[in-house]
Amino acid sequence: MQIVASLIDWIYAHWVTNVLLMHIALSLISSLHILLFKENDRTSLAWIGLVIFSPIIGSLFYWLFGINRIKRLAQREHPHPLKADFRQPCSALDFHQLPEVWHSAIKAAYAIHPVNFATNNQVTPLINGDSAYPEMIRSIKHAQHSVVLSSYIFDYDSLGRQFVTALSDAQQRGVRVNVLLDGIGVGYSWRKSDRALTKRGVNTARFLPAVSLTGIRFINLRNHRKILCVDGDVxxxxxxxxxxxxxxxxxxxxxxxxxxxxxxxxIDQISKVFVEDWFFATGERIQFPLFDPSAARQSAQSTTAPSQVVARVVQDGPDEYHNRIRWTLINALVCAQKSVKIITPYFIPDQTLMTSLHAAALRGVAVDIIIPARSNIPFIDWVMEANFSRIIEHGIRIYKNSRPFDHSKIVLIDDVWSFIGSTNWDARSLEFNFEINLECFDSNLNAQLTQLFKDKQKNAEPVRAEEVNQLALYKKIRNNLFRLFSPYL
Incomplete structure (x- = not known):
């Protein structure tokens, strides 16, 4: 006991030295790990700065939020037979009669993410929940075999309860229903939707639970995908x-x-992504009905809607699919000849993407970006504002939409290419989140989304250089201070 008491007295007498030694040891170990395993130079430098200048706390923050163990976990737990099998030799690539300027981009697209482009698809924009939710609930009510739903946030409000009822009713009439909720996003409703579905017998799972008895879960890694597939039909x-x-x-x-x-x-590519996510979260391999072309032809005979979209899924995440969406965007921007239109709630691109946009603007491409005048995260607005002067100096135009917070995510290039899905233009989406997008070639779809862009533009004010220059000094300091943390946002 005397030895223990002496040790405690020594620690108490030299606590400053001990804390300093601990900080030096943690900083050294953390910095070496950053140098060995972080690929992005700016992010690495930012992490090292945080580790060194925030004693102990910086290192703890890095080990909690800065390490991606999901890639290794995914490679170990995702067997190759489960992977989407849509590959074909590059020599057999079909350019689907698309403009020749895009042929090299299609070759590169396959090299970036070896998933085939599928023809004869129909992609219909549904503006806001007023249009989307009735369609989604109607499809669930008409389901005959299987429904899979993945959502980042599933609020248990008046709308969420309609989904819970539709899903549980489908389960009760013999439809197999699987609902996957993000481990962090489910907390937005205090897990009420999760518990309500489970109580009604719906098979639910959480993707990377924040709290788990089987290991540490990293709240920085989120499943941001929004997927609903019904019977392989829609x-x-x-x-x-x-x-x-x-x-x-x-x-x-x-x-x-x-x-x-x-x-x-x-649809088969979309459902495959859910099947992989479900297996990752639960270890269970589920079977989902494949698209039936004959049934689709019969349905097409009863409608005049065109089905000519050439499309494929591009999935991304901090696993083996890392950087697929970033490279897809860079590849498409190289092909832009006339225009690039972007709608995004958060516009904090990394240097590579920003350079690609500037390069397009410098060669005469009209680059227009619509962001919210005010988003749901104030410090994100400050970071975007800090970047305005750097963005507009090469002719890129930014518009602040004064409508309600606009959460739309669309990229349009010229009059043929569209990129739609769950991805934002920020580090969280491009580095940490699991995302799903559709890469589409179709002039009709592009025209519809271009009109949507123009409608939003009517409610937006352009960002002007004089407005940026006249910003109060304290706001410039605040904005640029938060900009330093953009790799983590």
């Missing part, structure tokens, strides 16, 4: 969570957004 993807706030006509806190109804063979 799918819905986009940026819309399950929340009454997306009912713009009736919500007290409206959120503008756009979702997409998808029919055609590309």
């Amino acid at each position: 799918a819905y993807i986009g940026g819309m969570n399950v929340s009454k706030n997306n009912l713009v006509n009736t919500s007290q806190h409206p959120i503008d957004d756009v979702h997409f109804k998808v029919t055609g063979p590309v």
Whole structure:
């Protein structure tokens, strides 16, 4: 006991030295790990600075939030037979009669993410929850075999309860229903939707639970995908969570957004992503019905809607699919000849993407970006504002939409290419989140989304250089201070 007491007295007498030694040891170990395993130079430098200048806390923050163990976990737990098998030799690539300027991009696209482009799809924009939710619930009510739903946020509000009822009713009539909720996003509703579904017998799972008895879960890694697939006949993807706030006509806190109804063979690629995610979360391999072309032809005979979209899924995440969306965007921007239009709630691109946009603007491409005048995260607005002067100096135009917070995520290039899905233009989406997008070639779809862009532009004010220059000094300091943390946002 005397030895223990002496040791405690020594620690108490030399606590400053001990804390300093601990800080030096942790900083050294953390910095070496950053140098060995972080690929992004700017992010690495930022992490090292945080580790060194925030004694102990910086190192703890790095080990909690800065390490991606999901890639190794995914490679170990995802067997190759489960992977989506849509590959074909590059020599057999079909350019689907698309403009020749895009042929090299299609070759590169396959090299970036070796998933085939599927033809004869129909992609229908559904503006806000007022249009999207009735369609989604109607599809669930008509399901005959299987429904899979993945959502980042599933609020247990008046709208969420409609989904819970539709899903549980489908389960009771013999439809197999699987609902996957993000381990962090489910907390937005205090897990009420999770518990309500489970209570009604719906098979639910959480993707990377924040708290788990089997290991440490990293709250920085989130499943941001929004997927609904029904029977292999119809799918819905986009940026819309399950929340009454997306009912713009009736919500007290409206959120503008756009979702997409998808029919055609590309549904199989969408459902495969869910199957992989479900296996990752539960270890269970589920079977989902494949798209039936004959049934689709019969359905097409009863409607005049065109089904000509050439599309494929591009999935991304901090696993083996890392950087697929970033490279897809860079590849498409190289092909831009006339225009680039972007709608995003958060615009904090990394240097590579920003350089690609500037390069397009410098060669005469009209680059227009619509962001919210005010997002749902104030410090994100400050970071975006800090970057305005750097962005507009080469002719890129930014518009601040004064409508309710706009959560839409769309990229349009010229009059043929569209990129839609769950991805934002920020480090969180491009580095940490699991995302799903559709890369589409179709002039009709592009025209519809271009009109949507123009409609939003009518409610937006352009960012002007004089406005940026006249910003109060304290705001410039605040904005640039938060900009230093953009790799983590």
